[in-house]
Amino acid sequence: MVEKTITVGVNGMSYTRTVEPRMLLSDFLRQELTLTGTHVGCEHGVCGACTVLLDGRSVRSCLTLAVQVDGSEIETIEGQGEIDRLGRVQEAFRQHHGLQCGFCTPGFIMAVTDLLRHHPLESDEQIREALSGNICRCTGYENIVNAVRELARERGPLT
Amino acid sequence: MTDHQHPAELRPKMVGTRVKRTEDPRLLAGMGQYVDDMSPAGTLHVALRRSDQPHARILKIDVGEAFSVPGVVAIYDISDIEGEIKPAIPTSRLPGYYATPNWPLARGKVRYVGEPVVAVVAESRYAAEDALEHINIQYDPLPFAIRQVDAVKDDAPLLHEEAGTNTIIRREFKRGDVDAAFEEAAVIVKGRFRMTRKTAVAMENRSYLAEWDGRKQSLTLHTSSGSPGIIRDVLSSCLDLPGTRLRVVAPDVGGSFGAKGSLYPEEMLVCVLARKLKRPVKFISDRLEDLSATSQAFDELIEAELAVTSNGMLIGLKADVIGDVGAYSIYPWTAALETVQVVSFLPGPYRMEHYRGRIRGVLTPKPPTGPYRGVGRPSSTFAMERLVEMAARELNMDPVEFRRKNLVRAEEFPYRTASGIIWDKSAFQECLEGACEKADYAALVRQRDAARREGRWVGIGLASYAELTGIGSRISVAPGMPINTGTETSKIEIDATGAITASFGISSHGQGLETTLAQVIVDELGCKLEDIQVRHGDSALVPMSSGTYASRSAVLGGGAATLAARVVKGKVLRAAAFLMEQNVDDLDIRDGIIASRQSNLTMTLKEVASAVYTQMGRIPREQREDLTASETYDPYLGTACSSTHLAMVEIDPETYGVEIRRYVVAEDCGKIINPMIVDGQVHGAVAQGIGAALLEEIIHDDNGQAVAASLADYLVPVAGTVPNISIVHIEADLPNNVGGFRGMGEGGTIGAPAAIANAVSDALAHLGVSVETLPITPERIFQLLRDKALAGQPIQTPT
Incomplete structure (x- = not known):
């Protein structure tokens, strides 16, 4: 080759x-x-x-x-951040217990980083739909949704 | 009054607090260390040629031009390594049981599609996989019975001839006069229930890395196992290496849900190969291998009947169960674990005087079944809770009122079930009430009825269950498995710098035990959270290491931590009393500061540690004690964790898709260490239960081939399929164990399939169909309705 x-x-x-x-x-x-x-x-x-x-x-x-x-x-x-200085998305996942085993977490953090830049994320339904390309087997997603809702609120509407 | 002068019982406690997890920063920063993240210099990679036959004799293995692939180091089949390892034998005391020998590679025959046959070892996984393409295995196909109803027959082809039968598990539980009870019954309901085969799908695939240390002639296995201690013990015997020369470490582990808690062929293989080749050897499963060779679960066919009096009292239960255990009895749990628990837990949290439950576990040419979150109880709860709702419907009783009559009441504990399980006092009734109150059951019923009047297919379902958690030696000894699951050790050491290391035999793979066990120690020892490092998942930490499974780690690990922390605290206070010239009874420690009630004197833990270890002369020799303790906790029996789940679903009459509109869990897990983590466990377990109820299914076709080859075939819940879950915690009487904890990590998976099955059945009741097979996919709903329609019953709108 x-x-x-x-x-x-x-x-x-x-x-x-x-x-x-x-x-x-x-x-x-x-x-x-x-x-x-x-x-x-x-x-x-x-x-x-x-x-x-x-x-x-x-x-x-x-x-x-x-x-x-x-x-x-x-x-x-x-x-996205250091172990002693987590980035905002990482911190929100920690705050809301949006991770358990942590294996899917880097993928979620990266996907959410993209979504926050480009996706309206205006309702839980939209957030859940947007997150549906990533599988988490531990959390049942609820706390990830909570973290993303908070991040979207902080960000405000997309301009 | 300063803080440390508060009486101890009024002080804020760490236990019960929503403490952020200490393991999170490394995992969030991408600094976690899972097995595949380790690549010691010179690591070799294994790729496996797996069987494409369900049952066949291996005639010839031709490696062809495989060695021409650059980077290929070695190619082995079992004949190359069988002299260097003994098989693992999953013993059991069950009469008539046959323990299948478990080898690293297929020996003589293959017994399921996906069984490893040939190992290619190469400098990279790419090269190893290239070489696989050159290998040709000639098989002589053998007859087989792929379905348990066929495999159980006397003339079925045998998978293990040495066993003389495919039926390697037989167990019966009996109490009372069940036939008389059925004769007296006003109502009898029956069904043929089945939760089809599923698998855990931990996000991290199984991963193993073995390193041979030529200098010390010792082996270290890094494994994604949930039970590194158990793996060390069995491999010690298989490889003939003492524990001093064999260390098994589970670093960060990406989920297990039971499935990574067994010994796997590939785990044995990398150890043999590392010792043979004297180089690190790594095997990382891909997802296809996970779906076809990681242990699977459920797959029992449960024929059950329930006898009920006219006023709705349960009087008798009969069940005949055939469990499909797959091709091997898994080490160490054996094929009895799941199957026997289906019949031992079938009567559930209800009063049931008369019971007869029989299980036969049969070998079939499929991947072995093994522990999966809930073990046996998802299936038993599904069958029992369907029967309960069927009986309530038959009697025209509200299913809540029906359960209220039959759930064991507070004054009846301890209650011995028909199969001999002892329920200690747990909030059976209170969970039912709690779920109904939280959901506003009466309002939900009105909503459902209003929706039905609009022609919508809406249903409500409940499930009540109890599980036995945190089991001690008395229970653990019963199945005669080759392991001890009934004790747990905690070793707490304060070093000369005042830092605290707490070592355990448990092994966290998402449960957050580094945080919760530290919380327990903070309260007992009086130190700061940040001064504690919890170590786990390493067979070298404590003499009898084990792992995390069976909802045991909070109860046993927390109990052991409590005992060890108390001993260490005593030593700290005795040293401080001498140093401060105070009476030991006047001293207490909090946040790492020792203070006296009789004076303003204080000392820090660090000062005491320094005085004990480094400042010779400050404490006389005969009074000096190391600030360490190792304590083993054995709860002897176990404790009940109970729960009621309530679900409301709506079914799309065109697509037959099921949507969950409301989901409530009320549960009693005793004293809660960290409510954030407990809620997370409920969310995650319910999500998996939703998967089992609606989506997840391993299908083998009539040729024995596994149909699900990817996560596009084997569907697991995504964010859009899981609803928000309302949780009610009920802390009734605390269990009689050291910490007052009950195990709770599995429960959601037990309750959700049954609750959803009941809700779907309720939504479809007007169509005259009842859910007896899970997952209840749109296709299954279509089939149920079509069968009804073919039988001449037109589909009606709900009334």
Whole structure:
């Protein structure tokens, strides 16, 4: 397999690596860049655990090839806050107990980050619909919805 | 009066407080460490060729050009490793039981689609999977019976010839004269109930990494297990390594729900291979492997009948159950765990004098069943609660009033059930009332009736149940499984810096035990939350490590923590009394500060620790005690956790989709350590129960092939399918255990399927159909209605 050299911005840092064309973006982040905060739950694009932002919009990193993101900017969970200085979305999840085992959490945080930028999130029904691309097996979603409702209220209407 | 002068009982307590979880920051920051996040230098990756046959003899394995793939290191079948590991034998004391030997790879035969046969070891998972493509396995297909009704027959093809039968579990519970009770009954209702096969779908797939340390000749297994201590003990025997040379660690674990609490072939495999190849060996399941080789649950066929008097008193219950246990008896729980609990818990929280419940557990060529949140009780509660509502309907009684008459009353505890389970005093009646009050049951009934007049299909359903949690040695010994689940150890150590380490044998995988056990210790020891580090999930921490399962960790871990903290506190106060020249009875400790009631003197825990450990001479040798304690707690019996769930659903008459309009849970889990976490457990368990009620189903076709290959086939609830859940906590008399806690992590999964089945049945009652199989998918509703229509009954609008 002919390897390809790519340059990708991840959380504001630029990385150049040579990879097989078939390498998944999720494997690239986890194995090549050792950014293991992005989790892999199904490898077929259903569960959303591997969600990252690609040029500002959420994508499944398990359905994206690393070579596809050559020249792009990726945001992952590692860029959202520090363990002692959580980002606002992370803090809201903690406040509302929107996580239990934490495995799906990075995907949710990234998806919600995108939703807050682009989605009206005006009612619980809209919030639940918007979150339906991510599976959580622990929380029953109610506390995640509570966290997102609070974040949407803070944000106000989309302009 | 300063704060520390308050009498102890008036002080604010950590237990009962909504404390934010200490494990959250690392998980939220993407700094959690799950097994697949670890990649020691030189790690090799395993990919498995799995059986595509339900039952076949392995004739020949041809690896072809597999070694030509760059990066391939080794390819093994069982013959290459069987001399280096012994099989795990899931023993049981049950008469007539057969313990299937459990090997890391199929040996001689394959017995289900998905069983691992050949292991490819390579420098990367990509290379290992490439090599799999080259491997060809020749099988001689053998006859099989894929359905339990066939597998149970005397002439059915045998899956394990050594057993001489497929029926490896037989158990019967009897009390009273059930036949006489049925003769006297005014009303008899019956059904053929089935919760189809499901699986847990933890978001983290099963993950294992074994490291061989050549210098110490020792092995460390990092595993996504919920029971690392149990895994250490069995692997010690399989691999012939003492505990000093075998350590099993569960780091951050992405959910289990019971399914990660058993020993798996791949777990054995990575250990053998790491020792053989002297390199770290990793296996990470993908989702297809999870759906086809992680333990599954339910799949009992329950034929049950209930006898009731004309005034609505339950007098007799009969059940004949065939459990489909899959191809192997799982270690250590055995195939008896789920199956026997279906019949032992069937009478539920009701008075029931006359009972006969029989279970046969049969081997079928499917993945093994194993523990899943609720174990047995989701199915037993579904069957019993359907019968209860069917009987109430037959007698034209309100189902709430019907339950009120039959639930064990406060003055009747302790109540011995027909199968011998002892219910200690728990809020059976109060939960029923609490759920109805919270939901405003009378108003809900009016709403339902009004909706029906508009032609809408709306129904209300309840489910009351009790579960036995936090079991001690007396109960744990009964099944004769090769493990002790009845005790738990806590080791608390204050070090020379005044920092506190609390070590446990339990293993948290989402329950937040690092936080809740620390809360318990804060109250008992009088230290600060931030000074405690709770360690768990590592077989090296305490002599008898175990894990987290069976709603035990708050009760047993919390109990052990309480006992150990009390001992350590005594040592701290004795040292401080000497140092402060005070009477020990006048001292107390709070927030890490020791104060005297008789003076203004104070000392910090840190100062006391420093004096004890580093300032020789301050405390005389004979009075000096290490500030440590290790205490083991055994609650001996168990404690009942009880609940009533209430659901209102509406069914779309065109799509047959079921929408949950209202959901209420009233539950008695004893003293609540952290209400935020308890509510989270209820939400999550109910969501899984909703999955079992409406969506989740593992289907094997007549050829033995698993039909669900992805999460697009095996549907789990998403945010849009789960409603908000109203929760009522009822704290009746506290149980007679050290902390006053009852286990509660499983309950939602037990109550929700039954409550939803009852609500759907109520919504469809005017059409003359009744839910006896879950999940009740739109297709099943369609089939029920079509069968009715074919039988000549036109569909009517509700009345």
